[in-house]
Amino acid sequence: MKTWIKSTLYVGATALVLGAVVVGLAIAGCRQTLYPLARAFGSPPESELALCRTAFLKLQGQLPHSRVRLEPVNFAAYGSRHWRYDLAENLAREAARHTSAQFALAPIRPEIDPTHLGHNQMAYFWERAAIYGNWIKSAPPGADYVWIVEVFGQGTNVGAIQLYVFDAHGQLAYGRAFNSHHFGSNLPLDSDDVIKLIVEHLFKDLAKEPTQIFPPYGVG
Numbered sequence: 001m002k003t004w005i006k007s008t009l010y011v012g013a014t015a016l017v018l019g020a021v022v023v024g025l026a027i028a029g030c031r032q033t034l035y036p037l038a039r040a041f042g043s044p045p046e047s048e049l050a051l052c053r054t055a056f057l058k059l060q061g062q063l064p065h066s067r068v069r070l071e072p073v074n075f076a077a078y079g080s081r082h083w084r085y086d087l088a089e090n091l092a093r094e095a096a097r098h099t100s101a102q103f104a105l106a107p108i109r110p111e112i113d114p115t116h117l118g119h120n121q122m123a124y125f126w127e128r129a130a131i132y133g134n135w136i137k138s139a140p141p142g143a144d145y146v147w148i149v150e151v152f153g154q155g156t157n158v159g160a161i162q163l164y165v166f167d168a169h170g171q172l173a174y175g176r177a178f179n180s181h182h183f184g185s186n187l188p189l190d191s192d193d194v195i196k197l198i199v200e201h202l203f204k205d206l207a208k209e210p211t212q213i214f215p216p217y218g219v220g
Contacts, residue, residue, distance in 0.1 A: 035217040042123025043218030053210035055173035059145070059165065060206055066101045066144035072109050076117075077153025077189050083109040087195065091149060094199045104143065110135060117152060117160060125162055125177045136170035144168055151194060158187040163198055174213065176201060 035046070043049075070092055072083035085105060092103040112135055117124050132148055150162040161183075165174035176198075183197055205213055212220070 031215070031217040031219040034219045038218030042120055042126050044126050046217050049214045049216065049218060052172050052175075052214040055167055055171045056210045056213055058167070059173040062144065063206070064100045067142075068095075068101050068103050068145045068147055069106050069141050069143035070103055071106045071146065071148045074148070074150040075153075076114070077151070081114055087149070087151070090192065090195045091147070091199065094195050095202075098199065098203045101145075110148075121160060121162075121177050121179060125175065128162065129164055129172050129175060132164055133166055133170040133172060136166050136168075141168055145173065149198060151189070153189045156189060157185065158183065158189055158194055161194070161198060163202065165202075174202070174205065176205065 039045070070088045072085045073087035073091070075082055075084045075087065088105050092105070095101070096103060110132075112131060115124065115128055115131065128150070136146055144167070146166045146168075148164040148166070150160075151158060152160040154160075159179070161176075161178040163174075163176045163178075164172060167173050178197070178201070182201075187193060187197075
């Protein structure tokens with residue numbers, strides 16, 4: 001092979017390798033660069049996200065052998081807001097198809113004031129997570145995990161869903177916020193598909209890496 005061809009191939013390969021390295025470093029650094037923006041939109045500090053990742057890793061291994069307390073579903077629709085035990089029962093039945101964890105409904109509804117959802121679901125999610133977490137810390141749940149679901153209506157359809165999974169110490173171990181980008185604009189409030197969607201995503205996510213669920217610096 002001619003020398004100039006070898007040189008060209010060598011230079012090209014070297015450029016590709018260096019380019020890959022530069023792109024990798026840019027992506028890694030981009031998270032820290034975008035960190036202030038993520039914080040401005042409601043993402044918690046990286047120190048809290050690190051705790052969430054550790055708790056999620058434990059959840060992955062411990063859930064099948066755990067006791068789970070289900071709070072009644074916080075249902076905000078049709079101009080009112082209340083806690084629904086019937087939806088929590090449906091959640092327990094659906095989740096029991098995926099895990100051997102033991103489910104029990106909370107004896108009383110949470111004594112927690114409502115929070116306005118607003119237009120920033122991320123900020124709402126993390127603000128609400130802190131409220132629920134502090135509430136659990138103040139009253140030991142008597143279970144390994146506590147699941148809390150919120151369903152918000154928009155007319156006769158679902159507008160937003162929040163799912164929180166806390167450990168017995170009030171540390172968020174898993175969380176997910178859903179909106180029309182995930183389920184469309186025509187998911188009926190009174191459909192069983194609401195609970196099925198929540199459970200399906202939860203157990204799919206349990207197979208993922210912690211950094212996929214709680215991205216470093218809030219940037220995924």
